[in-house]
Amino acid sequence: MTAKRLFIVAGELSGDYLGAKLLSALHPLMKEQGLEVAGVGGPLMTQAGLTSLFPMEELAVMGLLEVLPRLRRLRARMAQTVQAVADFQPDLLLTIDSPGFCLRLAKRVRHSHPNLPLWHYVAPSVWAWKPQRAAKMAALYDGLLALLPFEPPYFTAEGLDCRFVGHPIVESGADRGDGQAFRARHQLASDTPLLCLLAGSRTGEVERHLPLFIAAASQLSQKIAGLTLVLIVPEHLQELVQEMLRAAPGDCPLPYHLVGATEKYDAMAASHLALAASGTVTLELALAGVPSVVAYRVNPLTYQIAKRLIRVPYASLINLLNMGFSRGFGRGFNSAGQPQEDHQHAPPVIPELIQQAATPSALADALAALWQNPMQHQAQTDAARRALQQLGYGESPSPSQQAAAVIASVLSGIEG
Numbered sequence: 001m002t003a004k005r006l007f008i009v010a011g012e013l014s015g016d017y018l019g020a021k022l023l024s025a026l027h028p029l030m031k032e033q034g035l036e037v038a039g040v041g042g043p044l045m046t047q048a049g050l051t052s053l054f055p056m057e058e059l060a061v062m063g064l065l066e067v068l069p070r071l072r073r074l075r076a077r078m079a080q081t082v083q084a085v086a087d088f089q090p091d092l093l094l095t096i097d098s099p100g101f102c103l104r105l106a107k108r109v110r111h112s113h114p115n116l117p118l119w120h121y122v123a124p125s126v127w128a129w130k131p132q133r134a135a136k137m138a139a140l141y142d143g144l145l146a147l148l149p150f151e152p153p154y155f156t157a158e159g160l161d162c163r164f165v166g167h168p169i170v171e172s173g174a175d176r177g178d179g180q181a182f183r184a185r186h187q188l189a190s191d192t193p194l195l196c197l198l199a200g201s202r203t204g205e206v207e208r209h210l211p212l213f214i215a216a217a218s219q220l221s222q223k224i225a226g227l228t229l230v231l232i233v234p235e236h237l238q239e240l241v242q243e244m245l246r247a248a249p250g251d252c253p254l255p256y257h258l259v260g261a262t263e264k265y266d267a268m269a270a271s272h273l274a275l276a277a278s279g280t281v282t283l284e285l286a287l288a289g290v291p292s293v294v295a296y297r298v299n300p301l302t303y304q305i306a307k308r309l310i311r312v313p314y315a316s317l318i319n320l321l322n323m324g325f326s327r328g329f330g331r332g333f334n335s336a337g338q339p340q341e342d343h344q345h346a347p348p349v350i351p352e353l354i355q356q357a358a359t360p361s362a363l364a365d366a367l368a369a370l371w372q373n374p375m376q377h378q379a380q381t382d383a384a385r386r387a388l389q390q391l392g393y394g395e396s397p398s399p400s401q402q403a404a405a406v407i408a409s410v411l412s413g414i415e416g
Helices: 013-029 043-047 064-088 099-112 133-140 152-156 179-185 203-220 235-246 261-270 281-288 300-309 317-323 360-372 374-390 399-412
Strands: 004-010 035-040 092-096 118-121 143-146 161-164 194-198 228-232 256-259 273-277 292-296 331-333 339-341 352-354
Touching: 004 013, 004 064, 004 099, 004 399, 013 035, 013 043, 013 092, 013 118, 013 399, 035 064, 064 099, 092 099, 092 399, 099 118, 099 133, 118 399, 133 152, 143 152, 143 399, 152 161, 179 261, 194 203, 194 261, 194 281, 203 235, 203 273, 203 292, 203 360, 228 261, 235 256, 256 261, 261 281, 273 281, 273 360, 281 292, 281 317, 281 374, 292 360, 317 374, 352 360, 360 374
Parallel strands: 004 035, 004 092, 092 118, 118 143, 143 161, 194 228, 194 273, 228 256, 273 292, 292 352
Antiparallel strands: 331 339
């Protein structure tokens, strides 16, 4: 029996995590038939058996003006990936998130290999902006794995096979960190107040957010005596962060500990508060039970364009799930399964300060309010628990096992 071939592509850290979890769950399911894997991924997918075509970090760019300086390099990587697909002759192409790169790849591969099954993991947020993308996905792909329970109707209405599998972040272990062990390793007293800073997983995010977050922490230290920082930074960005912390005026005025992926969940468990750039990390903080404030900044022109397109009021998924808890973010579905508008929504349980609103003083005030108000902390915890249950938290099979089962079924159904 000829082994099945899977070409898989992820373009950023969150996709690397999803891909690694899927590959780990997929290999046992394909043991009888055999499975060969090629593609693009990061360190986690490498640990799961993938030899990446090139460093995944080259694709981790977000925002129109942020992409332009790297456009030539991205085009070269696109051509390289298209050729690699042709050389590998896979039975299935699976792209993960990163729509800027992955959808362009799918379009080229669809043109050159019209009979190759194409699946995508992580549905585009058509409920938030550009709803017409659902039809575009249906034209490109044969199937879609969705992380959120209300997403499939948006795509099945366009004729695309879309399966809700749950969000693998709920099986990440973020709820099992050892805070006491972290404090012991870093010689931190049990009562030392810790603020966890997560400035992002991309170079541009860190460059925009870290000075802002440090300034906010400095102001917060005037209200919380002995405040100490824990900076959680991906390994590939730690040198950049160290340079930023050393360079005036970016010198950090507070004691800090710089940690990477291996200590991330222990650091969260040890922390009293968190200030985070919007993204998947907000779900990890929710799992860890850390009261958080969310902030995000992009290039001003990118923001002006985006705010005209985005159709939801919040950036944090916890806030959005809390907003329309039983029926999907302020949007319901009619009897035909078509999405319909509903503009009523609940106030945010996680404070969000976006673009101009994200100032050091505003961030410090929001964090201080969480520190001083246990009821606000409890409201976050309760909302997070409801949201995480919607994403498959505590269920069996796990989200990654469900995703792997779908891909295994598709591969097994392909005649060798």
